[in-house]
Structure formats: structure tokens, C-alpha cells
Amino acid sequence: MKKVIFIGGAPTTGKSYIAKKLSEELKLPWISTDTIRELMRRLVKKEDYPALFYLSEATPEKAVEFLTGNTPEDIVKIQNEESLDVWKGVKALIETDYVWESFIVEGVALLPHVISKFIRENKNIDAKAVFLVRDDVEHIRKVIFTRGLWDDAEKYPDSIKEKEVAWVIAFNNFIKSETKKYNLPTINVDYKNYLEEVKRMIK
Numbered sequence: 001m002k003k004v005i006f007i008g009g010a011p012t013t014g015k016s017y018i019a020k021k022l023s024e025e026l027k028l029p030w031i032s033t034d035t036i037r038e039l040m041r042r043l044v045k046k047e048d049y050p051a052l053f054y055l056s057e058a059t060p061e062k063a064v065e066f067l068t069g070n071t072p073e074d075i076v077k078i079q080n081e082e083s084l085d086v087w088k089g090v091k092a093l094i095e096t097d098y099v100w101e102s103f104i105v106e107g108v109a110l111l112p113h114v115i116s117k118f119i120r121e122n123k124n125i126d127a128k129a130v131f132l133v134r135d136d137v138e139h140i141r142k143v144i145f146t147r148g149l150w151d152d153a154e155k156y157p158d159s160i161k162e163k164e165v166a167w168v169i170a171f172n173n174f175i176k177s178e179t180k181k182y183n184l185p186t187i188n189v190d191y192k193n194y195l196e197e198v199k200r201m202i203k
Contacts, residue, residue, distance in 0.1 A: 009132030019032075037089070067150065129203070
């Protein structure tokens with residue numbers, strides 16, 4: 001039976017790290033929804049997937065304007081609209097891929113209500129999901145001020161980085177609410193041994 005493991009959550013929660021560790025242990029390939037999004041942008045028409053291209057051509061200046069002009073909750077909503085388009089690419093990969101019989105997908109584009117529906121409607125696939133959250137605001141701030149989210153941290157002012165911190169906090173709250181609503185497992189990565197807990201949940 002085909003096995004697909006979904007790892008969702010906000011930026012700074014270590015989704016790629018977890019995917020890599022699981023990939024090594026389970027001998028499964030893994031792919032990020034960021035990679036799928038970029039491939040889709042090369043292959044599909046903008047008019048067919050408008051949300052997919054909304055943030056695609058932003059310069060650092062436009063990024064500052066976007067982050068300044070929207071609330072953290074607005075940014076979560078816009079990100080999620082893009083994620084719904086990205087999901088179409090994820091779903092197509094799962095349904096049509098003949099190279100990877102089983103694999104791991106990680107990324108912010110994995111939304112709880114979409115994953116819940118997929119698992120419910122695809123009993124022929126061994127689909128498991130876990131969502132990562134983080135409550136340690138100082139860790140979130142340290143990561144963002146060190147590496148940035150939208151672009152390299154040194155390319156935009158600290159006030160914008162604080163807006164990114166607020167957005168990540170809002171996204172964490174969104175994930176907590178949605179996973180509870182759809183009865184999907186979450187792991188708080190602020191605690192020790194969270195990797196072992198993830199392994200237990202996706203068995």
C-alpha cells in the first residue's frame with residue numbers, strides 16, 4: 001500500500017528537519033511544498049492559479065509594503081489561499097507519481113482541513129499526518145532575525161522581522177485551532193524528545 005506522511009506547521013518549527021530525519025530512518029524520499037509550488041509556477045497559467053502567483057514576483061520593497069500593509073491574520077489568510085493552489089500540485093503528485101510509491105511531504109501549504117479530507121477519502125493510501133507548533137516566541141524571533149522568512153534577514157528592517165514574528169505566531173494559533181477542529185495530531189517542538197513523539201504518531 002502506498003504510504004504518504006504529511007508534516008505541516010508554521011515556519012521555524014523544523015518541518016524540513018523532521019522530514020529529513022524520517023526520510024533517513026524510513027528510507028523514504030521527501031519533498032517540500034515550497035518545491036512543488038515553484039514547479040507549479042513554471043508549469044501552470046497564472047490566470048488558472050491566481051493565488052499561486054500573488055506573492056511570486058515581490059521585490060524586497062514590495063515585500064516590505066505587503067508585510068506593513070497587512071495584519072498577521074491577513075497574511076495567514078493570503079498564505080492559505082496560496083496553499084490551496086499548492087495542494088492541487090501535492091494531490092496530483094500523490095495520485096500520478098510512479099517513481100515514488102511512498103514518500104514524505106512537508107510544508108506550510110499542508111492545511112489541516114484539506115489533509116483531513118484527503119485521509120478520509122483515500123482509504124487505499126496509508127496516509128499519516130502530524131502538525132508542528134512552537135510556543136517559544138523568543139526562539140521564533142531568533143530564527144527570523146537570523147535568517148529571515150520572506151528573504152535574507154539583512155535585506156529588510158527589524159520592524160518587518162517583528163511583523164514576520166507576529167505572522168508566525170498567528171499561523172501557529174491557526175494550526176492549533178484547525179488541528180483540534182479536525183482531530184489531527186500536533187507536536188510542540190519546544191519540548192525534548194519531540195522527534196520520538198513524531199515517529200510514534202506516524203507509525
